[in-house]
Amino acid sequence: MALLALLFWAYALVFVKASPVNNGDESLARILNTFQIMDDKDVINAISQALKEASASNDTCGACVGRLAIGKSLSLVRPDLVPATFEKWCNDNKYASKATCATNYHRNTLDASTTGSNFADMLQLMDPYGYDGQLYCHYKDNAACPKPKTPNVTMSHLWPEKQAKHMLAPSSNGSETFNVLHVSDFHIELDYTVGAEVNCSTSMCCTPHSINTKSNVSMNTSLGWNSFYEGSHYDDSNFSFVRGTKLSNPFHNVSIPAPSFGHYECDAPELLINSSLNNVIEFAKNKSLDFKFAIFTGDLVDHDEYTYTDYEMTVKSEQYIMRDMKSRLGDLPVFPVLGNHDTFPYGELAQEGYGFSNKFQWNADMLAEIYQDYGWLDGKQAQYARHHYTGFSVTTKEDLKIISLNSNAFYKKNHYCYWNATDPDSFGQWKFLIDELVESEKHDQRVWIITHIPPISDSLPLPSKIFGEIVERFSPSTIAGIFFGHTHLDQFNLLYAKDSKSIDNVINMAWIGQAVTPWVENNPSWRYYEVDSKTFSIMNSYNYYSKLNETFANDGKEPEWLFEYSARDVYNVSWPSTAPLNATYWHLVAEKIKSDVSYRQLYENLAKRWSPYVPDCSKGKNCQTDYCFLSTFIVDDYDKCVAPLNK
Structure with a gap:
């Protein structure tokens, strides 16, 4: 009492x-x-x-x-x-x-x-x-309070003063390169059901529980679709495609039935995921292309309602995708990060040392064991990942350091981010990142940072501020590349010094990898990078995609994967052939997108990979926030940029 x-x-x-x-x-x-x-x-x-x-x-x-x-x-x-x-x-x-x-x-x-x-x-x-x-x-509560002012804190005491030699990026003529695969956001829909409702009233369609409660919705038998094959799969021994059994009446009790390889309102069936991975291997073989390693920037689990997102489904989704990547990519090292969906419950991650991290240790243990078993990490690196939210640091055979971070440590939907929120590093991830960067700077070693969530997309303001300060301090000499996923779109972010978005103030940029899942209303896609062997700067990226809507009426055949574009060529920027596609290059691209609606439209076409749902940038307020997204890295800067547009 x-x-x-x-x-x-x-x-x-x-x-x-x-x-x-x-x-x-x-x-x-x-x-x-x-x-x-x-x-x-x-x-x-x-x-x-x-x-x-x-x-x-x-x-x-x-x-x-x-x-x-x-x-x-x-x-x-x-x-x-x-x-x-x-x-x-x-x-x-x-x-x-x-x-x-x-x-x-x-x-x-x-x-x-x-x-x-x-x-x-x-x-x-x-x-x-x-x-x-x-x-x-x-x-977390419908903007009940105004956004509070971000605390004026820093972690600059953890790094030494920047020396003059670190003010410039290392140079190279780009004559020697190697290739790196980037895949992201698979979001496997384990219960994807051919013939299930596509035009559903729930948040995720194409499942046994997808229903249409909309009034006066009749079955649309005039679509001309015929790709309704149940049980289609890839043979485990040689990955050859095996078409399943065609449904006799796919329109029974649904207005629009789910096709074999997926739909724009659904996450990816395993069939589509394996099609993308098979295409990667087939492409590399046909082009005699040698990938040195791959990066995966997160999200294995689907977007279904939380009622249907249980622990067992989360575990299976993570295991299945890792297994599929290993089976297709073989001995190719894969360096992964976890996404906001890759935990249970969704989006949650507790700090170590405060009494609640044991709730999430199962995930770190399971994935660290997978990473080690598959040969992606050694024993020491896997042990570190077990106790650092699956994050790690690894130096590749090429002497590039890759630092993997768990972005749930700054995710705005994670409850554990809302206590002691003025602490710039309650998870300890930024200190880990800083320590690794300081060590690499001492040895003139170049670094790639991989994580899932771009700071301005779904980060809290203070962590994004700290992230930006770290990137500014160690650019351009040490940080050679930053890679995100999460948005499902083909995008990039720029970080500028001060408030001026000028070519003289641009610091670094981040690549945002497009998704394999078509949810929502995108064509599935993957890319690879041509990387300078000396500086590890990106010389070019090559993007590939599949027109998913063309699989709706192809009688259950495999998707066709097509070359989409080369980043060096597509925006028509005058740029030296020996120079990497650095932040200055992307600043010039962003300026074109800002000032010319035709380039803004091109950006949107590429962002969604030419899907039928690309917005028309010439109409209304479509595409008006694109420049703000591309030209900011920190939450407060993005909010300041879009505020006049939202009036």
Whole structure:
């Protein structure tokens, strides 16, 4: 009872802050008289009512902060009751849909990717009234609070002063090169079902549970599609294509049936993933192209509703894709990162050393073992990955250092990022990155950084600021390349010094790899880089894609994979043939996209790989934020750039 009394005294103080119109003494007396705690159900009902009252204010920010403070008080004495209490409040007050209330607040189980227990963990450690609460209420609670000012902190004390010799990138004539494969965002849909509903009302179509609840939707038998072969696959021994059995009536009970190789409203069937990997190998063989290694920039698991994203499916998705890459690519080293989908529950990752990281250790153990078994990492590197969120540092046979980071450490949907959020490095990843870069700088070793989420896409502001400062400090001499995935689009990001986006201030750039999954409304694609053997700068990239819509009416045959473009040639930039495609080159590309709608349209065509859903940049507000995305690296800079466009 003493602990519960403490809880309610804490709540009384919270309630006075959240609802200043109430008299504090009256509120306290009412609370203590009303809260006759008998069992767990009584606690849940009482705190749920308190959450309702705290939410009654017209001040959405104060209401959100008040709920967090009430939740924190409960979490300190009964964290096990936090999920049920918040889920009840959410449902009773219709704060969100029943599905969203369950996703956000239902306790963790193995059956669905619900995050209520992670929410409770966060509450125990966070400061609701400080930056933590403001940040959470802006990014995780429907922008209930304005975006708080990013703390003015730095990690510059961890690196030495930059010497004059590190102000320039190493030079080369680019005469000797090697090739590197880049694949990203497979998002395997394990339950992809040929003939399932494409025109669905749920977030993920082409599955057994995809339904169409739209009114007056009739079956569209006039499409002319005929690619409905169940059981099509690639033979395990020689990877030859085996067409399955054609469905006799694919339009039965659906308006638009899912074709064999996938659809634009669905994630990738394993058949499409293996088609892409087979094409990589076939292309390399036909062109006598020797890849030295591959990078994979994350996301193995699909985008299905959290109800259907269970632990077993997450594990299988990760294992299947790693297995498929190994079986197709053979002895080619693959250096991977994990995406925001590659964890359970979705998007969650806890810092080591604060009591909750054991919830996610299974994933690091499993993947580090796979990386070692497949020969991608040695024993020491795999052991490091086990205890650093699957991140690692490896030096290739070519003497290039590759540093892999887990971007869930700065992902804005990860609950564990919202406690002690003014700490620039609660996960320890930035110190790891800085230490590796300092060591490489001493030895004039060039470095590639690979991670999943581009900072301006889904990062929190402070981590993106720190990331930008690190890149600025170690560019252009040490950092030779930065590679992301996540957006599913073929894109790039530029980092500038100061506020001026001029050619004199451009610092470095990042490549964003396009996805194999067609979700949402993109053609599947992959690329490879031509890399300078001396400087490890990118001399060119070559992109390949498949017109997925052409597989809808090809009677179940394999997709045709086509050359799409060369980055050096496509934008018609005057550029020396011996110079790498560095940040200066991409600055010139960005300026074309900014000033000329025809180049903006070209960018969009390439971003979505000429899919039927490419926007028309000449109409309305289409494509207006493209330049902001391409010309910024830090969240605050992007927000500042797009603010006038959103008015």
